[in-house]
Amino acid sequence: MSARQVCQNFFCGALAPFHKYRQNALLDATIALINGASLTLTSIGRYLPGTAQVKNKIKRVDRLLGNESLHHDIPLIFRNIISMLTNRLSVCVIAVDWSGYPSQEYHVLRASLICDGRSLPLLSWIVPSEKQQNAKVQQAFLNTLFEAVNPKARVIIVTDAGFQNDWFRHIKSLGWDFIGRIRGNVRMRLDSKGEYWFRRQELQASTKPEYLGPGMLARSKYTRCDGHFYLHKKEPKGRKNKRSRCGIARPSQIKDARSAAKEPWLIFSSTNNFKPREIMKLYSRRMQIEQNFRDEKSERFG
Template sequence: MAIALCNGADLTLTSLGRSLPGRAHVKNKIKRVDRALGNTAIHHELPLIQQMLTRSITSLMPFCVIAVDWSGWHDKNWHLLRASLVCNGRSLPLMSEVVPAWLAQNSQVQCAFLDRLHAAIPDGKPVTIITDAGFRTDWFRHISQLGWCFTGRVRGLVCFQLEGSTRWMKISDLQAESTSIKVGYGVLARKPRVPCYGSFYLQKRPSAGRHGKGRRSKTEKEHRSSAQEPWLLFSNVEGLEPHQIMTLYSRRMQIEQNFRDEKSPRFGYGLRLSRSQGWGRLAVLSVVAAMASLVMWLTGYMAEKKQLHRHYQANSEKGRRILSYLRLAGEVLRDRPGIVRRMNIVNMLKKLGNEYSNMVMGC
């Protein structure tokens, strides 16, 4: 099914079936996909499949910067919790969990997901988890207990206290500037029985310069408010300057682009067109999308290394990337469908590991 998705199919049952390779009738291919999506044996093996996929990727990296986030999945009844390896342009999906909407943002679900992720990554591998403002104190504390580092955003009415002070502060009490600064070391949130300690960093991000229509939806207003509010980051990462912490957190947007790649009918795999229902079927689709994204990313990465991307640009720009790895992979696969069969995935992951530090921390 991942092959069909790489060849241009949508992330829906019938589209995957129609695009499967082989000489069987289309009707039989569609039934084959239907049986695979509903196969309970596959459902039980999904955690093992994701664990093997995660280990095969992370074992070749010198360290791992992993973005974790929630997203609505398929429709309003289901949500997806995903961990993706931050890279260049797009992150690589590692592990996902589909849950009912009423369990979204649940602390126990998040901590259990962290434990699964920890079991999949080789022991001793340095890991930094990046999250947005939806993750709170118990999340950061659990990451610290696993021996990992974290960087997350503090927003709204969440209070913090700096070391040596008795005053509890909010982000509105701080004066942010365009230059990133370290506010100090302290504790996050008043109520937790077990305090969570880390350093606070502040910066006023420049405006993106977007001007839309006057009438906006509730979600758009929330995103607009988030973009206008200064970045107050809470982190236990050591040895980095404030601007490097900001650079690290800015990579979190890659996982948002991953969600768009999978759900958008225009720009991605078109999950929104799917009518599949039930936890098992949606979980299988999420793993298929992760596998296809890995193959497409590595194909685009390899094509750029071979300077093939210049043949697919609409201009002669050489100073920056014009086509994303996924878009470039789609263009190359249409012209050279056999390129994936000739690609050595392990060798490409090794090359990625050699360049990983510059990809993540390069400004």
């Protein structure tokens, strides 16, 4: 079966409501990327299938990218594809994260479905860098994802330490579960210790994943969120920082990464239905979304 037939079978349901010309143009652009094109207008045009001259192919891609009707249809296309991918799943584990672009003018907020191997990107929003970590943007993003994901599936959102209690509370309001890492100087309280509030640095972690019990995150009443705490300290892997001769040194990033790697994982979750080692396994698979970002920023694909 040819690549075009595979794409037609895969996207037939998601693209069915749209104009036939737009369907064919999107499929041809997808085939061009499969054949080796990078994500630029001229490169996609040069790799378009068909016997037309290269200049006409490039003009066709230019018309496609400038099609205002297509821009209005993009949210619906995403929604249809997400619905198709999650329709038969009883459990959806979705990683969400931010990533910056080299120009630093924009950031992308992305949700990817965790599966075997690389995760599958579900939804991506491009926003100005000044709105990175914006609570309203993140809540609107979750609402859009909620409208598209299979309503009968159990959804677990996995995030790193950049997402705070507003994010967790909104996930719970949608009827979903979350798994997130806690860093910084935020205070927490365990039900087993009464009203004693403490910082995560006071906890003693072991190499065996441990369930600490239910509790509360954040001392301020208007920011509090209840959930379950898990703790685990991985054995050191003995990695050394290596930089290529022509690479750019970024001491602050290296310092932050080294500090994060040495810290134990303090995981905050809305569920206690999993064993501690299963919670740690689910959180560790969050790195699949980082592979998506690396693919997008690579010279081959981007």
